[in-house]
Amino acid sequence: MRSRSNFQFWQPSVSPQASGAGFAPKATGQIPPKSKGGPGPASRRKLPFPPKRKQFGRKKVDFKNALFKVLRKIDPNGTISSKAMTVLNDMVCDLLDRLCKEAESIRERNGKTTLKTRDIQTAARILLPGQLFTHAFYEGHRCLSKLLEYDRRAREQAAA
Numbered sequence: 034m035r036s037r038s039n040f041q042f043w044q045p046s047v048s049p050q051a052s053g054a055g056f057a058p059k060a061t062g063q064i065p066p067k068s069k070g071g072p073g074p075a076s077r078r079k080l081p082f083p084p085k086r087k088q089f090g091r092k093k094v095d096f097k098n099a100l101f102k103v104l105r106k107i108d109p110n111g112t113i114s115s116k117a118m119t120v121l122n123d124m125v126c127d128l129l130d131r132l133c134k135e136a137e138s139i140r141e142r143n144g145k146t147t148l149k150t151r152d153i154q155t156a157a158r159i160l161l162p163g164q165l166f167t168h169a170f171y172e173g174h175r176c177l178s179k180l181l182e183y184d185r186r187a188r189e190q191a192a193a
Contacts, residue, residue, distance in 0.1 A: 094126055094129070095122060096121075096122050096125045096126070097118055097122050100118060100121050100122065100125070101113070101118070128160070131160055132153070132156050132157060132160060135156035135159055135160055136148060136152045136153045136155075136156040139152045139155050139156055140152050154170065157169060157170065
């Protein structure tokens with residue numbers, strides 16, 4: 034590796050004024066004066082600090098598309114305002130957040146490290162009142178059965 038003292042910068046053999054090129058930069062190392070306003074990159078002011086890097090945080094959970102699909106199944110001609118959709122989305126996010134916290138506390142009380150379906154089912158039983166839990170459990174079980182059936186058929190077709 035070269036030491037700094039031995040390293041030499043490239044210097045042009047002929048100065049720009051001697052070659053007749055009036056547009057070439059000076060080889061003296063001086064910075065040209067800044068222009069006074071006007072469009073272009075020369076008029077842009079340098080910041081005294083580097084610009085902040087874009088923060089990559091968590092992606093915000095959004096159920097608006099799923100809620101809209103449910104609305105279409107219930108009433109194909111039905112509409113919903115954006116404010117009402119935001120309220121519904123916030124309600125679903127809040128319920129999901131409370132469900133996750135409750136399931137996590139149940140897992141900790143049991144002294145386990147893995148969150149199981151039984152923990153989530155118990156959390157739903159605690160948070161959702163009466164018939165709402167029964168319907169939610171039934172729909173979840175039905176969707177899971179459909180998914181498992183779909184996976185089984187896909188594996189059979191791949192094997193054949």
